[in-house]
Amino acid sequence: MIKNDGVSSxxxxxxxxxxxxxxxxxxxxxxxxAISDKLKESNQGKPxxxxxxxxxxxxxxxxxxxxxxxxxxxxxxxLLPTETTVFVDIALVRLQSDSMAPANExxxxxxxxxxxxxxxxxxxxxxxxxxxAPNILRxxxxxxxxxxxxxxxxxxxxxxxxxxxxxxxxLTTQIGASCVAVSLS
Numbered sequence: 479m480i481k482n483d484g485v486s487s488x489x490x491x492x493x494x495x496x497x498x499x500x501x502x503x504x505x506x507x508x509x510x511x512a513i514s515d516k517l518k519e520s521n522q523g524k525p526x527x528x529x530x531x532x533x534x535x536x537x538x539x540x541x542x543x544x545x546x547x548x549x550x551x552x553x554x555x556x557l558l559p560t561e562t563t564v565f566v567d568i569a570l571v572r573l574q575s576d577s578m579a580p581a582n583e584x585x586x587x588x589x590x591x592x593x594x595x596x597x598x599x600x601x602x603x604x605x606x607x608x609x610x611a612p613n614i615l616r617x618x619x620x621x622x623x624x625x626x627x628x629x630x631x632x633x634x635x636x637x638x639x640x641x642x643x644x645x646x647x648x649l650t651t652q653i654g655a656s657c658v659a660v661s662l663s
Contacts, residue, residue, distance in 0.1 A: 483577065490577040493590045495570050502546040506617065509538035510625045525633055531626035539621030540614045568606055569593040624659070631658035 479487045513534040517526045526534075569590040576585050576593075587593040597605050632655035636643050641651045 479577065482581075487577050490573050493573075497590055498546060498570055502542050502617075505545045506538050506542035506621055507625065509541055510534055510621055513538055514629065528626065528630050531629050532622050535621035535624075535626040536618040538625070539617035539619070542621075543610070543614045543617035568597060568608065572597060623662075627662040628655055628659040631655040631662065634658065 514526065514531060517530050517534060518524070521530075569587075572585070572593045573587055573590065576587055585593075585596065587596065594606065632643075632647055632651060635641075635654035635658060636647055636651045639648070639651055639654065641648045643651065647655070
């Protein structure tokens with residue numbers, strides 16, 4: 479790639495990857511925490527079961543994936559980034575695969591916004607939703623594997639370290655829970 483297209487070709491799609499993490503990453507973590515907190519509240523403030531944490535992870539993962547899918551107005555027009563369109567996986571995939579295509583088959587997208595706009599214009603807005611169902615399943619399983627397992631490990635480590643977690647978990651609890659969760663997921 480570097481030989482044919484220069485050093486910048488290695489970074490093709492980085493803007494879409496960062497945008498995806500800004501939107502999807504924060505949504506999945508924030509939604510999981512909000513849903514888990516509501517479940518805990520409905521459980522009279524007691525810790526929720528791993529099953530409930532799993533449901534929270536699945537719900538927040540699927541919602542976050544849908545948030546990370548382009549938003550459109552009622553006429554089907556793709557909204558511009560300044561109008562709260564989110565960065566999406568489709569742009570990341572398009573930018574990265576375009577850089578690996580033979581030169582005569584490349585679309586030469588300028589950036590994430592150009593990839594989204596041209597995809598919608600040239601292939602229709604439905605093309606922006608390709609792969610949504612498997613992406614939702616991936617988001618659900620990822621959240622269960624990462625966030626539900628971490629929450630469960632955090633409770634166990636806190637009990638082991640006698641951390642009351644009154645003002646949130648202590649740093650040692652967080653580190654211990656992270657190590658356990660990595661092993662579980």
